[in-house]
Amino acid sequence: MDYKDTLLMPKTDFEMRGNLPTKEPGILERWEKDDHYNQILKAHEGEPLYVLHDGPPYANGNLHAGTGMNRVIKDIINRSHAMHGFYTPFFPGWDTHGLPIENAIQKLGVNRKEMPVADFRKKCEEYAYEQIEIQKSTMKRLGTIADFDHPYITLKKEFESRQIDAFAKMALDGLIYQGLKPIYWSPAAETAIADSEIVYIDKKDPTIYVAFDVLDGKGVLEGDERFVIWTTTPWTIPANLAICLNEAFDYAVVQTEKGKLIFLENKVDELLAKFGLTNQGILKTFKGKELEYITVKHPFYPERPSLIILGNHVTDEDGTGAVHTAPGHGADDFYVGMKYGLKAYCPVDEKGCMMKEAGDFLEGLFVDDANKVVGQKLDELGNLIHLEFVTHSYPHDERLKRPIIFRATVQWFASIDKIREKLLEQIKSVRWENEWGEVRLFNMIKDRGDWCISRQRLWGLPIPIIYNEDDSPIMEKEVFEHISKLIYEKGSNVWFESDVKDLLPEGYTNPKSPNGNFRKEKDIMDVWFDSGSSHNELEARGLPYPADLYFEGSDQYRGWFNSSLIIGTAIHGQAPYKNVLSHGYVCDSKGEKMSKSIGNVVNPMDVINKLGADIFRLWATTVDFKQDMRIGDENLKQVSEQYRKVRNTFKFMLGNVNAEDFDPKKDRVSYEDLTPVDQYIEVLLNDVLKAVRDNYMKFDFLAAAGALMNLMTNELSSYYLDFTKDILYIEKKDSLRRRQVQTVIWDAIDTLAKCWAPSLVYTMDEVWSMFSNDEADSVHYTHFPEVKHFDNAEVLKDTFAKMHEIRDEALKALELARADKVIGKPLEAELTIECSKEDQDLLETTLNGKVAQWLIVSKVTFVNKAERKITVTPAKGTVCPRCWNITEDHEEDGLCVRCQHVLND
DSSP states (O other): OOGGGGSOOOOOSOOSSOOHHHHHHHHHHHHHHHTHHHHHHHHTTTSOBOOEEOOOOBSSSSOOHHHHHHHHHHHHHHHHHHHHTOBOOOOOEEBOOSHHHHHHHHHTTOOGGGSOHHHHHHHHHHHHHHHHHHHHHHHHHTTOOOOTTSOEETTSHHHHHHHHHHHHHHHHTTOEEEEEEEEEEETTTTEEOOGGGEEEEEEEEEEEEEEEEEEEOTTTSOSOEEEEEEESOGGGGGGOOEEEEOTTSEEEEEEETTEEEEEEGGGHHHHHHHHTOOOOOEEEEEEGGGGTTOEEOOSSOTTSOEEEEEOTTOOSSSTTSOEEEOGGGOHHHHHHHHHTTOOOOOOBOTTSBBOGGGOTTTTTOBHHHHHHHHHHHHHHHTOEEEEEEEEEEEEEETTTOOBOEEEEEEEEEEOSGGGHHHHHHHHHHSEESSHHHHHHHHHHHHHOOOEEOEESOSSSOBOOOEEOTTSOEEOOHHHHHHHHHHHHHHOTHHHHHSOGGGGSOTTOOOTTOTTOOOEEOOOEEOHHHHHHTTTHHHHHTTOOSSEEEEEEEGGGGTTHHHHHHHHHHHHHSSOSEEEEEEEOOEEOTTSOBOOTTTTOOOOHHHHHHHTOHHHHHHHHHTSOTTSOEEOSHHHHHHHHHHHHHHHHHHHHHHHHSOTTTOOHHHHOOOGGGSOHHHHHHHHHHHHHHHHHHHHHHTTOHHHHHHHHHHIIIIIIIIIIHHHTHHHHHHSOTTOHHHHHHHHHHHHHHHHHHHHHTTTSHHHHHHHHHTSSOOSOSSGGGSOOOOOOOOTTHHHHHHHHHHHHHHHHHHHHHHHHHHHTTSOSSGGGEEEEEEEOHHHHHHHHHHTTTOHHHHHTSSEEEEEEOSSOEEEEEEOOSEEOTTTOOEESOBOGGGOBHHHHHHHHO
């Protein structure tokens, strides 16, 4: 007789190999057919609302590892909240305006300057929609759920109309104004850019020290002195209108080989050594305040004197204490210049080239090229005191990684000053899941200047301003409402395709335009205004304001979190989010930033096609996303091994409670009727359930996954499921002991499948399809199990903590015996356990005498002694051909007594 056929071996179609790249698309196809997203919502109708508002990825190219991780974490948040008992509508968004798309279109051979604006914009729109479909496909393949049929897209006319309404409210509330200020300007992009689009990169520049000859000493100076300034931007010297001193500092007139030089008294020795000059005597000293209103000659333009002024921004840390001041090229210069009536003079064009008024010798030169020419000219004129090169941190355009310049132009601004205190108050009212987030954004808003919201580009939402004949902007409610209505009906291209009169309400007149002549603004809005007003979509979809959560990368404290706070507070009087959570950057396996030029970029689709989406999702679950993360072959190999352990454990459990073998409706055993070891596993399972539920709500997915992995690897696979094989395979099919173990396994599958479901979405759907549970058609339509209370939980934990001390010693002894070739596998062993009577009773009573089965050996003999000692010897007897235990008592055919009884019953 082949006794193998009498064993109750696991039976399941759940494969050991996941084969995820092949299997997942079929599951996804079924989800789409079943309307998976709406089915999940339906399963949670009537439950408390939880809204995660999507921060829109930019529609340019496929998702990279960072955006892929972002989408997975958002999905885990939504799914875990749904399973926790929330109604979680989620609509994705896309940011679709701005320079990257303009550049992408031009790289395709389209010249924006040689075609009508509206035609160019249509090409940008077509490109954006193509990119959205590419990204949407990857998001779906990642297993994320969302209302993909109804996303918000910033180029859609409905979104644009609501954005116009936001602008209008701010304008009518006095928060939008036009002004001339020096702002960050990108010569490479030919447009103004926002503070949030600036990164600081080291740059090597010439530093020059320049002498300005005194023109009128105002009775304080004799007239033959020279003020020495310094600058790292020589190209701004043509725009110099003043030299700024600190009123409280002491300035010295020093006799040198190059005349009487004026600079800080406390830097005389240091600067003269730098200049290679001799101190021939300090002739006089003055407080900065005494030198105010003295005039000096501009080295290039004798007819245009520069003024000595005072400012508190002047320090004695660097330079000479005499600050070169060009109000058209710096914020400090601009504001101090305003006090003295100096204009924001800016002889540099939008391409960063010197204009005609800078002089024939500079006209047409790019600013970096002008640096050298300015230095040479100053040297020829005898005004260059010293030249050196320094490497310093300089602002660059974040997207293009090209240096920016400060350039005074007429721009549109959103006032921060008028609502700063309200913004700071709102920051304090928000829950910051990253503790440092509050301080970071608070300091940014506290120190932020007014927001330049205009851009000199074509692809974006036009600033809805029409000008009168006297160039005054029309800011009237009826005009804004008319423009908003037009854009809602026809889209923003109507601005570029229509005559200005058609953009005004019918019959509109204005006393400032007696001839009926109007003109429209050519600038577009900063794209941060687009995404920053996306909270308007909440109300438009019948959802409450503010959202429960905003979640994006840590760079968004100066980006989306920032702009959304400003616009949301300006419009609604409160922040658009109750909670803010952020993640770090995804780097390669060495911790280096990903770059196409380096070739270390990880494409999520490559991971999906090779390993499966659930492997990528498990990686995202098992890293600390609040910090910078790493991804690469080595990381993914480790994650794949973790996944294999999870899958194999589920395979074993499913095989032992298959529908033919276990019907939970009639075969389940109550907790009270379980043995202590079964109850102990139920307690551990319940503890993990509680931890996982809590950790999901705290966004600590790493801890949740860790708790699940530990339970499955240690308490289940390596412990409970290991020693209970002897019960599951050998005992009679419907024996109480076997049903007890099956009950625990069934509960484990039910709990663990639900706990893993927000992360391993495809695999848990597959598990559920092979699990004898009719609670719902999919695990994703269920809730987490409720946490139970077991009266004997602590007693069980204490009991098994003591028992596991003995078990650990036994396992160690068995391992040494195997190493010494005393035994082969554990079933060949007999253990002699020398221990106290108390320990013996603890083991035998708790395990109902099945100590050998618990330790997976053939026999255990107890000897009562004070000191515990475990000895391993080869088991005596014969191997049972059915259960492989070695016993000295056998029935016919060599079967052990237990197996003979099972077969006879």
